[in-house]
Amino acid sequence: MSKINIDAKNTIDISLSNNKKTPLLKRSMSINVGAVMVSIMLVFAIFPNLIATHNPTDIDFGAMLQAPSSEHYFGTDNYGRDIFSRVVYSTRIDLTIGVIATIVPLIVGTILGLLAGYYGRWIDTILMRTLDVFMAFPFMVLVIAIVAVLGPGINNVYIAIWLVGWKYYARLVRSKVLVIKNSEYIQAAKVLGYSDARIILRHILPNAISSAIVFAASDVVMCMLAAASLSFLGLGVQPPTPEWGSIIADGRAYISTAWWITAFPGLFLVIAGTGFSLFGDGLSDLIRTKGR
Amino acid sequence: MSTLNYIMKRILQIIPVMIIVTILIFFMIRLIPGDPVTVLLGEKATPEMVKLLTIKMGLDKPIYIQYLFFMKGLVTFDLGNSLHYKIPVFDLINKRFVVTITLTFFTVIFSALISFVTGYMAGLKKDKIEDQIIRMGALVALSMPQFWVGLILLIAFAVKINIFPVGGWGTTWPEHLRAIILPAFTQSLMTAALLARNLRNGVVDTLKMDFVDFARSKGLDERSVKRDHIIRNALISYITLLSMRMAYMLGGSIIIEKVFALPGIGALMIDSIYSRDYAVIQAVVIIFAVIVITINILTDIAYSFLDPRVKLD
Amino acid sequence: MKKILEINGLVTSFILKDETIQAVQDVSFYVNQGETFGLVGESGCGKSATCRSVLRLIRDPGKILNGEIIYKGIDLLKLTDEEMVNYRGSEIAMIFQEPMTALNPVLTIRKQIYEALKRQKLSKNDMEIKAINLLKKVGISSPEQRLDNYPHQFSGGMRQRAMIAISLASEPALLVADEPTTALDVTIQDQIIKLINNLKIEMGMSIILVTHDLGVVAQMCDRVAVMYAGKIMESADTLTLFSTPRHPYTIGLMNSIPHTDKEHGKLIPIEGNPPNLSNPPIGCPFEPRCRYSEEICKTKEAELIEIGEGHKSRCHFIDKLIDVKGIIEK
Numbered sequence: 001m002s003k004i005n006i007d008a009k010n011t012i013d014i015s016l017s018n019n020k021k022t023p024l025l026k027r028s029m030s031i032n033v034g035a036v037m038v039s040i041m042l043v044f045a046i047f048p049n050l051i052a053t054h055n056p057t058d059i060d061f062g063a064m065l066q067a068p069s070s071e072h073y074f075g076t077d078n079y080g081r082d083i084f085s086r087v088v089y090s091t092r093i094d095l096t097i098g099v100i101a102t103i104v105p106l107i108v109g110t111i112l113g114l115l116a117g118y119y120g121r122w123i124d125t126i127l128m129r130t131l132d133v134f135m136a137f138p139f140m141v142l143v144i145a146i147v148a149v150l151g152p153g154i155n156n157v158y159i160a161i162w163l164v165g166w167k168y169y170a171r172l173v174r175s176k177v178l179v180i181k182n183s184e185y186i187q188a189a190k191v192l193g194y195s196d197a198r199i200i201l202r203h204i205l206p207n208a209i210s211s212a213i214v215f216a217a218s219d220v221v222m223c224m225l226a227a228a229s230l231s232f233l234g235l236g237v238q239p240p241t242p243e244w245g246s247i248i249a250d251g252r253a254y255i256s257t258a259w260w261i262t263a264f265p266g267l268f269l270v271i272a273g274t275g276f277s278l279f280g281d282g283l284s285d286l287i288r289t290k291g292r
Numbered sequence: 293m294s295t296l297n298y299i300m301k302r303i304l305q306i307i308p309v310m311i312i313v314t315i316l317i318f319f320m321i322r323l324i325p326g327d328p329v330t331v332l333l334g335e336k337a338t339p340e341m342v343k344l345l346t347i348k349m350g351l352d353k354p355i356y357i358q359y360l361f362f363m364k365g366l367v368t369f370d371l372g373n374s375l376h377y378k379i380p381v382f383d384l385i386n387k388r389f390v391v392t393i394t395l396t397f398f399t400v401i402f403s404a405l406i407s408f409v410t411g412y413m414a415g416l417k418k419d420k421i422e423d424q425i426i427r428m429g430a431l432v433a434l435s436m437p438q439f440w441v442g443l444i445l446l447i448a449f450a451v452k453i454n455i456f457p458v459g460g461w462g463t464t465w466p467e468h469l470r471a472i473i474l475p476a477f478t479q480s481l482m483t484a485a486l487l488a489r490n491l492r493n494g495v496v497d498t499l500k501m502d503f504v505d506f507a508r509s510k511g512l513d514e515r516s517v518k519r520d521h522i523i524r525n526a527l528i529s530y531i532t533l534l535s536m537r538m539a540y541m542l543g544g545s546i547i548i549e550k551v552f553a554l555p556g557i558g559a560l561m562i563d564s565i566y567s568r569d570y571a572v573i574q575a576v577v578i579i580f581a582v583i584v585i586t587i588n589i590l591t592d593i594a595y596s597f598l599d600p601r602v603k604l605d
Numbered sequence: 606m607k608k609i610l611e612i613n614g615l616v617t618s619f620i621l622k623d624e625t626i627q628a629v630q631d632v633s634f635y636v637n638q639g640e641t642f643g644l645v646g647e648s649g650c651g652k653s654a655t656c657r658s659v660l661r662l663i664r665d666p667g668k669i670l671n672g673e674i675i676y677k678g679i680d681l682l683k684l685t686d687e688e689m690v691n692y693r694g695s696e697i698a699m700i701f702q703e704p705m706t707a708l709n710p711v712l713t714i715r716k717q718i719y720e721a722l723k724r725q726k727l728s729k730n731d732m733e734i735k736a737i738n739l740l741k742k743v744g745i746s747s748p749e750q751r752l753d754n755y756p757h758q759f760s761g762g763m764r765q766r767a768m769i770a771i772s773l774a775s776e777p778a779l780l781v782a783d784e785p786t787t788a789l790d791v792t793i794q795d796q797i798i799k800l801i802n803n804l805k806i807e808m809g810m811s812i813i814l815v816t817h818d819l820g821v822v823a824q825m826c827d828r829v830a831v832m833y834a835g836k837i838m839e840s841a842d843t844l845t846l847f848s849t850p851r852h853p854y855t856i857g858l859m860n861s862i863p864h865t866d867k868e869h870g871k872l873i874p875i876e877g878n879p880p881n882l883s884n885p886p887i888g889c890p891f892e893p894r895c896r897y898s899e900e901i902c903k904t905k906e907a908e909l910i911e912i913g914e915g916h917k918s919r920c921h922f923i924d925k926l927i928d929v930k931g932i933i934e935k
Contacts, residue, residue, distance in 0.1 A: 133312045135588070136581045138543030141561075145577050148565040149320050218434075225437050229547050232439045233562055248440055252551075255443055256451045256458075263447075266440030273435025281431070502701050503709040505662045506768070510721040511694025511775060514686070520720070521709055528711065600755040601710055 031282025037275025041268075044091035054082035056089040056242045065258045075260035077250055086242040087265050093237060094244050095272065097154070098224035101161040106216045108162070109169025110209060116170070117177025117208075118200055127170060134167045143226060144235065152235045157227055165223070169212050176208040210287045217280025221273040228269060244269050295593070302589045313581045318362050321574055332571050334375045366578065372571040376564065381575045385557055391461055392556035394468065395548065396541050398476030399483065404534060406480060407487030414488065415495025415526070426488060433485035438544055442478040442551040449474060459553030475552040479544050483537045490533050494526030501525070528598045535591040539584040609779055609811045610659070611635040615672035617651075617658050624883040628654035628667070630835040636779065641805065641812040643826035643843070645819065645858070649879060651835040652815040653702075656781045659813070660699055661689050676779070694721055698777035702784040704764035708756040714740075714767055715752040721774035739770040743800060762793035769800065776808060783815045798824055819862050823847060823933075828915070831855050834880050834890035837909060841916040848931040851918040853895045859932050889921075897925050 044051060053073065060080030068075040074083035116127035134142070146160035180186060181204065189199050228245030230236035237243035239250075244265040251261025321332070329345045330337065346352060348361070365371060371381035414426040450458040456474050461467075498504065499522060507521050508514075546558035553559075557576050564572035596602045617629035629651045636642040644652045657663050659674055661681060674681040681692060701707035708717060718736040727735065733752075740748030743766040756764055765785065772780065782801065786794035802825060805812055814825055822829055822843060830840035831854060839852035850856045860873040877894040880886055889895070892902040901921055909919040920926070 129308075129312070132309045133316065136309060136313050136585050137577070138540050138580060138584060140540075140543030140546055141577060141580045144546060144561065144565070145320070145573065148573055149324055221435055225435075228437050229439055232437075233547065233550060235565070245437070245439075248437075248443065252443060255447050259447045259451075262440070262443045266437060266444065269437050269440065270432060270435050274432050277431050277435055500664075501709075502703060502706040505657070505664070506699070506701055506707040506771075507709065507717075507720060508662055508690075509660055509693050509699040510771060511690060511692075511724055512720050513690055516720065516723070520712070520716075525709065525711055599711055601757050 029282075030278050031286065034275050034278030034280070034282055037271055038279055041091055041095060041272045041275060044088050045095045046092070048085075048089045048092060052082075052085035052088045054085040056081065056086040057240050058082070065254065067258075068260055074264040075258065077247075077258070077261050078254060083247070083261055083264055086247055087244065087268050090242045090244045090247065090265065091268065091272075093154075093241065094224055094228065094269070097157070097227040098220040098272075098276070101158060101165065101223035101227060102216050102220045104158075104162045105165030106169055106212060106219075109166035109171075110173045110205075110212050112166065113170040113173025113212075114177055114200055114205060114208065117174040118181060118196070118204065124174075127174070131167055131171060134164065137164075139164060139222075140226065140229070144230070144233075147230060147235045152238065154227075154237050157230050157236045161223055161226060165219070168215065168219070172215060173208050173212050176211055177204055180204050180207050214280055214284040214287060217276055217283055220276045220280075224269065224273060224276075295596075298596075299589070299593065302592065306585050306589065309585060310582070314363060314366065314578065315359065317574055317577055317581075318359055321570055324570065332372065332375065334568065371575040374564075374569055374572050376567040376569040376572070381571050384560065384572065385575060385579065388555055388557045388560050391554050392542070392545050392549070392558060394472055395476055395479070395545055395554065395556060396538060398472050399479040399541050400534065400538060402477050402480035403483040403487055403537070406484040407491060407530075410484075411488035411491030411530075412495060412523070412526075414492040415499070418492075418496050418499075423492070427492070430485035430488050433481045436481065438478055438482065439547050439551050441481060442475065442548060445474050445478055446552075459551075461554050471552070471554070475548045475554060478551075479541060479548045482544070483534070483541065486537065487530060487534055491526055491530045494529055495522060498522050498525045528595070531598060532591055532595045535587060535594055539587045542580050542583060606637040606640075608635045609638045609677060610813075611673070611675040612655075612659070613673040613675070615655065615658055615674065616670040617654050617663060617667060618670055619667045621666060621883075626883045627885060628835055628882060629658060630885070632672075632832070632835070632837055634830050634837065634840060636811050636813055637827075639809060639811055640827040641814055641825050643822040643829040644813060644815045644832060645817065645822055645829055646832035647817055647879060649882075650832045651882075652817075652832055653783050654835075655832070656699065656783045656813065656815055659781055660693055660697055662699070694772075694777065695724065695775040696777055697779045697781060698772040698775065699781040699783065700765075700768050700772050700785050703788050704761065704768045705756065705788070707768055708764060708771075710756055713753050713755055714759075717767075718752075718771050718774055721771050724775065735774070739774055740767070742773075742804070743767070743770040744796075745770070761789055762796065765789060765793075765797055766800065769797075769804070773804060773808065777810065779811045779813070780805075781813045781815075784817070785814075786818070786821060787816070794821075801825070819847075819858060831858065834885060835882055836890065836919065837917075838891065838920075839916075839918045840909075841913075844933070845913070845916050846931070847933045849913075849916075850929060850931050851912055851916065851923050851926050852920050853897050853926070854891045856926065856929055857894070857896075862932075889919075897922050 048056075058081060060076070063072070063076050063080040064078055066072055066076040066080075072082050072084065074087060076082055077086075112127055116124040137145075142164045143157075143160040146163055147156050150156040150159060186199060186203060189203060227236055228243070228248075231243050231245030232249045234246075234249065237246050239246060247265040248262050251258065251263075251265075254261055329342050329351060333341055333345060351358060353361075369382050371385075373379065374381050374384050377384055410426045410429070414423040417423045446456075446458060450456045457467075457471050460471060462471050504517060504521050507517050512520075542558070545556055546561055548554070549556040549559035550562055557579065561573060561576040564570075564576070612635070613633045615629050615632045616627070619626040619628055632651070632655055634642070634644075644655060646652050654663065654667065657667075658669050659676075659681070661669070663669060669682060672682065676692065676697065681689065684692070708714075715733075715736060718739060719732055722732050722735060736752060737748045740751060745751055745763060745766055751759075751763075756767070759767060765788075769785075780801075785801065786797050789797060798821060801812070804810070812825075814821070816822060826843045828840070828842045829846050831838045831846075831852065833854050839846065839850065839855045841851075846855065847859075850859060854875075857873075857875040861875055875894055880890045880893070886892065886903075887906070888901075888903040889898070889906050892898045895902065897920075899922070905921075907919050907921045909917050911917050912923055
C-alpha cells in the first residue's frame, strides 16, 4: 500500500532530524542558544513581578495608546495598560499552555503507540482506523470544532489539543516500535522468556521514545501557536488575563494608530518559539549522534 | 494493479472512514448541552419550528434512524438551514468556497516559489553561509504565529504604505487578486519553511547518490544533471509534502480569513461559533474532512506517479 | 606500446572540519592502449578515490591536491569543468560498484541510455535503435520491452549489464570499472567479467579495473598495482605479480584467497586493520600487520623502487622475500 502518512507535524520532525550538521549553530551551539532563549523566557514566567514595570491589569485612562517610551517600554493599550508588563506576565500562561498541551498527548500517544506496535492485531487495527479518522481533519479545524462544542476557555483549549494531539505521537512511536520489535535483541529477549511488560518498558520504550521527545520539543511551539491563535479568535484565554494571543487581538482594532500593541507580544511568541525549535533541533542532533 | 483500479480501491477505502467521521460529527452536535433541535434552531425558535425539525431529523425515532436522516441530508446536499443567515447552509458555503480556494491556490504558489528557490540554494550550498541563513530563516518562520505576521504585514503594507487593502475581498476579480496577496503570502511562510527544509535535505541527500556521479560520468552536462537527477529526485518528497500541506492550509485559512476579513468558509466557521450556528459548523467540518480525505488520496496517487518504485496496491 | 593514460604523483584528500583524510597519496601509474590495468586492495585503500579522480568526480569535501592525470597527452586536471565534461562518457567512462544506486531509480532505462547518447545528436529513431543494440550487446533479452522498465524491475545482474550498456554508449576509449562485480552473486560475477572482456576486445578499449578480488585480476588484467593505505605497494605485469610477489602485503593478499589447486590450501587472513588515513604512520603503513617487519619499518617508509622489468615494490626487505613463491608458476 502506498500510504504516505507524513503530515506537517511529522515532517518537522523529519527535517529536524535530517539536519546533521550546523556549523554556524553547531550541534551544541544550537542547543545552547535555544536553551538560553528558553531560560530567559522561563525567568519571565517565574518572576514576572520582578521584571514587569507596571501591574498588567491596571487601567490608566490618562495614558491610553501611548507609543513606546522610557515609562512604557512597549507603549500602552486602549485602557492605558502597560504592554511590556502585560507581555511579561503573559509568558507564564503561554509557556504553561505550550508544555501542558504537549505533555499529555506525548504520554497518551506514546502508550497507545507502544501497545499497538507491540501487540499488533486488533489493537493495532483499531488504532490505525482511529488515526485514519483523526487524520481526516486538519489540526486546527478539529481543535476549533471541539472548542466550539465545549465552549470557549483555556481548559477547553487544553482538552481540544489533547484530543487531537495524541495522534502524532501514537503514529510516530508505533512506527518506531514496529522496527525495534523485529530487531534481534528483542527476539532474543522473547526467547529468553522475558515478560511483555519488561520488554516494552526496559527495551522498547527507551529506544522508541527519543524521537517522540524530539518531536515534542517542536510540538511545544505548535501548541503555543495554536493556543495563541485560539485566544486571538476569542476562544482561548479570556480577558482580562494577559496572554500573547489575546493582547494581539486587543491591538487589532488599533493597527493603524498603535502598532506596538500587536507587534511586541508576537515578537515574544517568536522568541519563545525559536528557542524551543533550536533546542529541539539540537536535541535531535544529539540523539542521532548518540545513537550511532 | 492499474491506476484506475487503485483509485477505485482507495475510494472504497474512504467509505468507512467517512462513515465514522460523520458519526463523530453527528454525536458531537448531540454532546452540546440542550436538545439538538434547540441547538440547531437557537433559543428563539417557535414551537412550530421545533416540531417541524424534530420530525425532519427524526428525533422522535431511535438514534440510528436519526443518523440515517442525517446521512440522507448529507448525500442530497441538504445541510439544513443557517440559524444566523436564514438561508440553506449549502448556498452559504457555496458562495464562500471560491474565496477559500483562491486563498489556498495562491498560498500554494507562493509557498512553492519561495521554498524552491531557497531550499534548492541551501541544498547546493550545504553548510555555507547561504544555507545557514536560509535554515535559520525557516526556523524562525516556523515559530511565527500566522495571525501576527498577517497583522504586521497589514501595518506595513496597508497602513504605513498603502499598496494593499486593510482587508476584505472586494467585488471584482482585480480587487480579489489585490486582496489575496497579503493573506496568501502570510499563510505561505510556514509551508514555505517546511518545504524549503524538505527540499534542502532532499538535494543534500541526492547529491550523495552514486547515480548523480554516474550521470556526470556519462558526459551529461551539469545543467541536465541538476534538472533531471538532482531536482527530479529531490522533488518527490517535496511535492508529496506540498500536496499534504494543502489540507493544513484549510485549517490555517480559518485564522487568516479572520485576520484579513476574507469571507471564506474558515471565517464562516468562526462566525458560526460566535453565533452558535451549529448547522453551519457541522457542515464546514464535514466539508473540510471530505477535502482532506480527497487530498490524501490524490497525494498517494501523485506519489506513485513521481516514484515508480511505489507500488499501487 | 602507447600510453593512453598516465597518472603522476596524484594526491587526493578529503578535507573535513577537524581532520584531513589522505585517501590517495602520491600515486603514479600508466595504462597502455588496449590493456586492462588492475588496481587491487582492501576497501578503503584509495582505489575508488583514484578512479573518481581520473574522471574528476571527487565529491565535496574531497579535493585533488596535486599531480597530473595525462590522458592522450592532455592533463585532465588543467581543464575547466566545462572542458572536462567533453572527456566524460565519450573518452573515459565509468561503471560503478553498486548498480542499484548508480542507476537513477525514478528514470527509465531508456531515459538513462538516451542521456549518454545525448551528445551524439541522433534522431529519435536512431537513438532507439542504438539503445536497443546496446542492451542486446550486453546480453539483455527482449530489449525493446526492457527499455521502458525502471531499474528496480531489473535483477542485480541485469542492472549491472544495463549500467555497462550506458557507460559504453559513447564508445569510450578508456573504461574505469570500480568493483564491477562486487555487488553481484558469484555466478553472475563470472558472466559480467566475460562480458567486459568481450566488449573490450570488440571495442578496442583500455580498462582500469578496481577490485579486491585477485581472482578477477587473474582473469582480466594485463598489469596490476596493489594499493594499500592510499599508496601503491607493488606493481607488475599480472604474471610476474602472481608468480613472484615482492611485497609482504601482496603475499598476504594471496594467502588470504581460497584456491584449490595447491596442496596447502590453507587460508591465512591478514591480521589487523589498515591505518587511519587521517593520521597515517610515519613508517611503512603496513608495518603493524607485516610478518617481516623490523625496527626500520616503524620509522622510515621505503621508496617504490624498480626491482625487475616493470616490477616495482615498496619494501625495505625485498631480499627476504626472494624465495617466496606466488600462487602460480611462471
